Amino acid sequence: MEKGKTYRIAVLPGDGTGPEVVREALKALDAVSAVSGFKTERVQYDLGGDRYIRTGELLPRSVLEELRGFDSMLLGAIGHPDVQPGILEKGLLLELRFNLEQYINLRPVILYPGVDTPLKDKKPEDINFVVVRENTEGIYAGAGGFLRRGTSQEIAIQDSVNTRFGAERCLRFAFEFCRRRGYRNKLTLCGKTNVLTYAFDMWERAFREIAAEYPDITTDYAHVDAICMWMVKNPEWFDVIVTDNMFGDIITDLGAMIQGGMGIAAGGNINPKGVSMFEPIGGSAPKYTGLNVINPLAAIAAIQMMLDHLGETEAAQRVENAIKKVVSRDVKNLSAGKMGHSTTEVGDLVAKYIAE
Numbered sequence: 001m002e003k004g005k006t007y008r009i010a011v012l013p014g015d016g017t018g019p020e021v022v023r024e025a026l027k028a029l030d031a032v033s034a035v036s037g038f039k040t041e042r043v044q045y046d047l048g049g050d051r052y053i054r055t056g057e058l059l060p061r062s063v064l065e066e067l068r069g070f071d072s073m074l075l076g077a078i079g080h081p082d083v084q085p086g087i088l089e090k091g092l093l094l095e096l097r098f099n100l101e102q103y104i105n106l107r108p109v110i111l112y113p114g115v116d117t118p119l120k121d122k123k124p125e126d127i128n129f130v131v132v133r134e135n136t137e138g139i140y141a142g143a144g145g146f147l148r149r150g151t152s153q154e155i156a157i158q159d160s161v162n163t164r165f166g167a168e169r170c171l172r173f174a175f176e177f178c179r180r181r182g183y184r185n186k187l188t189l190c191g192k193t194n195v196l197t198y199a200f201d202m203w204e205r206a207f208r209e210i211a212a213e214y215p216d217i218t219t220d221y222a223h224v225d226a227i228c229m230w231m232v233k234n235p236e237w238f239d240v241i242v243t244d245n246m247f248g249d250i251i252t253d254l255g256a257m258i259q260g261g262m263g264i265a266a267g268g269n270i271n272p273k274g275v276s277m278f279e280p281i282g283g284s285a286p287k288y289t290g291l292n293v294i295n296p297l298a299a300i301a302a303i304q305m306m307l308d309h310l311g312e313t314e315a316a317q318r319v320e321n322a323i324k325k326v327v328s329r330d331v332k333n334l335s336a337g338k339m340g341h342s343t344t345e346v347g348d349l350v351a352k353y354i355a356e
């Protein structure tokens, strides 16, 4: 990117520990902006559980329209103990993803040197892959409903919506991403063709057809249950995994655990042609709210992904190097309350290493 560029960033701290980790992420952003020659202009939005309880508003139309005008978005976390499950998740987070056409959820699973993995004998060179999750369709689309709710003859239907268009744009992104990543040039489709014989039949046909356009990429297929097994047994087999919304949700929590936990796992909701939103994937962790013990590294890793997406490759590299330094020198246990440092201190260390 050209020097001296100013990026407009929408900041959504959200619920629970969201605001605490966002504060440290912005500290890292300021530190890297000071040495990299770009500027940021930030607008904060108080979307989340507290606003919903106060006003009944989830995502006002006007806010949604404003968000389209930003270069990028940073989200802390969504989820409030006093709000019934599903309201904020569907009414806010999924609304943002769907309406802003952030049709890819990109989730790197990378084990940094010095970070503990629960996988015995696995090293950083064994755990280094990225999950490309479809982010706007599948069971998440919300198709279905109840019949005779609350009676003994109740029927609950929750359909999976899979369009050729949706699968294809996700698959194409995954092939391009795999090529650009230039690591093992291997793309694995994760599905369930032995049971979900309509949805994944279509996904697999599209996968095979598009693969013909990418002779440099080796393709592979695995059922989702088997992927869970291989991610634990042989994570070194993976480079890029592409999958639907629900399977992607599930396997990326498993991925987060093998890379050291929610303390370090970040993701990006990508609209390749519009505004993208970056977030730590760990949730709002309400029981740690206000204690200054939550790990901000995942939110800082979200900043790294944001910078990479904006084309600020060097700045992204700087943030990644600082994270690597912190986990190899200062923070051995990445879990909330066990870091041996406060949230603020970890953020300060990252900012210091970025400036070095």
Ligand code: IPM
Residues within 6 Å of the ligand: 078, 089, 090, 093, 249, 281
């Ligand atoms: C995630 C989260 C969300 C999801 C929830 C909060 C709706 O688990 O980003 O993975 O299921 O996508």
Ligand code: MN
Residues within 6 Å of the ligand: 249, 250, 253
């Ligand atoms: Mn999830």
